[in-house]
Amino acid sequence: xxxxxxxxxxxxxxxxxxxxxxxxxxxxxxxxxxxxxxxxxxxxxxxxxxxxxxxxxxxxxxxxxxxxxxxxxxxxxxxxxxxxxxxxxxxxxxxxxxxxxxxxxxxxxxxxxxxxxxxxxxxxxxxxxxxxxxxxxxxxxxxxxxxxxxxxxxxxxxxxxxxxxxxxxxxxxxxxxxxxxxxxxxxxxxxxxxxxxxxxxxxxxxxxxxxxxxxxxxxxxxxxxxxxxxxxxxxxxxxxxxxxxxxxxxxxxxxxxxxxxxxxxxxxxxxxxxxxxxxxxxxxxxxxxxxxxxxxxxxxxxxxxxxxxxxxxxxxxxxxxxxxxxxxxxxxxxxxxxxxxxxxxxxxxxxxxxxxxxxxxxxxxxxxxxxxxxxxxxxxxxxxxxxxxxxxxxxxxxxxxxxxxxxxxxxxxxxxxxxxxxxxxxxxxxxxxxxxxxxxxxxxxxxxxxxxxxxxxxxxxxxxxxxxxxxxxxxxxxxxxxxxxxxxxxxxxxxxxxxxxxxxxxxxxxxxxxxxxxxxxxxxxxx
Numbered sequence: 001x002x003x004x005x006x007x008x009x010x011x012x013x014x015x016x017x018x019x020x021x022x023x024x025x026x027x028x029x030x031x032x033x034x035x036x037x038x039x040x041x042x043x044x045x046x047x048x049x050x051x052x053x054x055x056x057x058x059x060x061x062x063x064x065x066x067x068x069x070x071x072x073x074x075x076x077x078x079x080x081x082x083x084x085x086x087x088x089x090x091x092x093x094x095x096x097x098x099x100x101x102x103x104x105x106x107x108x109x110x111x112x113x114x115x116x117x118x119x120x121x122x123x124x125x126x127x128x129x130x131x132x133x134x135x136x137x138x139x140x141x142x143x144x145x146x147x148x149x150x151x152x153x154x155x156x157x158x159x160x161x162x163x164x165x166x167x168x169x170x171x172x173x174x175x176x177x178x179x180x181x182x183x184x185x186x187x188x189x190x191x192x193x194x195x196x197x198x199x200x201x202x203x204x205x206x207x208x209x210x211x212x213x214x215x216x217x218x219x220x221x222x223x224x225x226x227x228x229x230x231x232x233x234x235x236x237x238x239x240x241x242x243x244x245x246x247x248x249x250x251x252x253x254x255x256x257x258x259x260x261x262x263x264x265x266x267x268x269x270x271x272x273x274x275x276x277x278x279x280x281x282x283x284x285x286x287x288x289x290x291x292x293x294x295x296x297x298x299x300x301x302x303x304x305x306x307x308x309x310x311x312x313x314x315x316x317x318x319x320x321x322x323x324x325x326x327x328x329x330x331x332x333x334x335x336x337x338x339x340x341x342x343x344x345x346x347x348x349x350x351x352x353x354x355x356x357x358x359x360x361x362x363x364x365x366x367x368x369x370x371x372x373x374x375x376x377x378x379x380x381x382x383x384x385x386x387x388x389x390x391x392x393x394x395x396x397x398x399x400x401x402x403x404x405x406x407x408x409x410x411x412x413x414x415x416x417x418x419x420x421x422x423x424x425x426x427x428x429x430x431x432x433x434x435x436x437x438x439x440x441x442x443x444x445x446x447x448x449x450x451x452x453x454x455x456x457x458x459x460x461x462x463x464x465x466x467x468x469x470x471x472x473x474x475x476x477x478x479x480x481x482x483x484x485x486x487x488x489x490x491x492x493x494x495x496x497x498x499x500x501x502x503x504x505x506x507x508x509x510x511x512x513x514x515x516x517x518x519x520x521x522x523x524x525x526x527x
Contacts, residue, residue, distance in 0.1 A: 021171050022063035022079065022138050023226060024119040026145045027096070028112050029178070030070065033148035034099070037178055037214055041146070042097045044219035046090065050452040052227065053086035056272045060227040063126070063138060065119055066092055068099060073115035079126045086456045112154070113161035116143060116173075124169060140171035151177035151209045158207060167206075174208040176222065217442055228264060235260040235333035238306045239366070239387075241353070256308075259353065260338070260346050264329040266396075273448070274455055307366040307385060307397075315361045318386060323398040330387070330395040350393065357389035365400070 029037055052061050059082070066077040077092040123141045147154050154175050167173070212218045229236075239259040332347040357364070364387040388396040 020060060020062055020226070020230070021140055021142045022065075022123060023061065024065045024067070024079075024123065024141060024143045026067045026069060026073075026112070026115050026119065026143065028069040028115070028145050028147040028149070028154070030148060031100070033178075034070070036180070037148060038097060038099070040214055040216045041178075041219060042093050043216050044223060045093050045096075046453070047216070047220050047449040048223040048226075049082070049086060049089045049093070050449045051224075051268070051273075052082055053084065053089070054273050054452045054455070055227075055268070059083050063123075064089070065122065066096070067115045067119055068096065069111050069115050070100070071111070073111045073118060075118065075122070078122055086453075090453070090456075109157060110161065112145070113158065116145075116158070116162065117165065119143065120167070120169060127169075140169055142172045142174070143170060144174045144176060146176050146178060148178055151175050151211060155207050155209055172208065173206060174210065177209070177211045178214050178219075179211050180214050227268070232262075232334050232336050234337065235304060235335045236263040237261040237330060238304045239330065240306055240308045242309060257349065259350050260333040260335070261330045261350070261395075262333045262335075263397075264331060266327045266329055269326055273452065306369040307387075308369065309364050309366045309387070311365050312360075313363040313365055313386070315363055315388075318363060318400075322401045323386060324401065325399045328397045330397055331393065347393075354389045354393060354395065358391070363388055 027041070061082040063079045064077070064082050065075070065079040068074045068076050076096055077089070080088060082089070120141065120143075123138070127138045145154065145158075154177070158173070158175070212222050237260075239261055241257040241259065332350040333343070335343075338346075356362075366385045366387055368383040368385060384400050384402055385397050386400045388398070390396060
């Protein structure tokens with residue numbers, strides 16, 4: 001690595017879902033590509049933030065900032081808390097949609113570099129303020145650059161421009177190339193899946209490169225990855241396998257095998273969103289509807305949450321009515337504190353376990369270890385889970401009922417032959433249905449985004465509900481409702497023959513910026 005540009009590892013608190021890293025999004029899209037990308041990007045951002053701002057429970061996102069780079073870098077949104085700020089985020093997305101889409105300009109290669117430096121400067125100032133007034137300091141920043149330019153060229157440009165810069169506060173720097181096309185296979189893995197995607201690599205050891213399609217679904221899935229618990233400071237789960245049951249996977253027969261795993265949500269809980277089918281389950285507890293498994297595993301502590309495998313089950317021997325709650329995904333850990341040999345061995349054993357369970361057509365029954373309450377004499381109840389193998393390098397985990405939870409249920413067996421008349425009627429109805437080989441959730445939508453957006457109060461003044469009703473902003477025309485930042489933006493290199501125009505220093509105090517509730521005037525115009 002170059003001296004001074006080492007990207008920081010996550011802080012110990014990163015494993016807690018309520019302390020996700022702040023994010024800076026830089027949109028680096030030149031004309032005429034912007035005209036093809038703009039609407040998809042804005043719709044994807046609108047959909048994503050309607051979710052992110054509505055979710056109850058621990059905050060999935062802390063801070064967010066948005067920059068635009070065309071012929072110069074421009075701060076569309078300084079760092080703000082995501083939760084409770086949907087109106088401001090929506091206004092900034094509308095502003096992004098109005099940016100110039102046609103015409104020509106002389107792009108300056110240094111603009112992208114300046115946007116990174118300026119965003120990092122804003123983050124440092126915000127962090128200094130928060131460290132003196134809050135208990136949870138923001139120590140590192142994740143920067144994502146969306147570009148229409150060839151990704152490798154942008155990476156080389158950034159590596160050259162930032163090689164002597166101090167990036168110790170940057171947890172991750174990612175370049176995402178938006179390519180023309182559509183999702184050819186909507187059942188394929190997520191565009192952010194790190195397995196088997198040639199477009200995802202690490203160049204220069206510091207900058208991640210990725211490609212996504214220019215469509216709303218691909219962009220939406222990419223942004224939703226920000227809702228995952230992405231901490232890698234420690235593994236989340238220890239899966240303990242008794243060696244006498246899996247002697248082929250362990251050299252020792254006395255000690256249980258410990259597979260170190262990370263836990264990942266499969267879907268968002270509807271009960272964490274207002275107005276959904278399960279909205280009646282909302283709780284005042286900030287950790288409300290979270291599964292015990294996920295709540296325990298996401299805590300940063302010296303002792304890891306353990307799942308003790310107690311027996312195996314035939315795949316056909318479990319009734320789905322006995323499982324409850326949200327499903328979760330187990331995968332081999334990517335904890336950076338483990339050495340490479342241990343990570344590789346752990347993944348190989350995990351792979352062997354998935355393969356063996358599929359071959360035997362087995363499930364595993366596991367007992368979750370209760371969380372200690374210190375010196376409390378209370379008896380703690382245990383939760384049991386069923387672990388299901390899949391064709392991917394993952395295991396599905398679902399809570400399973402115990403004796404105490406069961407209600408009486410006596411159902412007669414299905415008779416062999418139904419009445420002939422009823423059989424003909426029903427068969428005719430079924431024949432008329434369209435048959436799909438698999439269920440694809442990406443083709444089924446419930447208008448949830450529109451519902452969530454409508455639940456937020458309208459801002460003071462006019463907020464356009466339809467971007468198409470607003471014409472593109474004329475060249476050189478600046479909006480009047482932009483929030484301003486606390487530090488002067490980095491200057492853009494002036495065009496030949498023009499004297500640089502120095503921006504006026506911002507007169508706002510840090511309190512004006514951090515506690516700002518209404519838009520104020522923006523930066524002075526750059527040359």
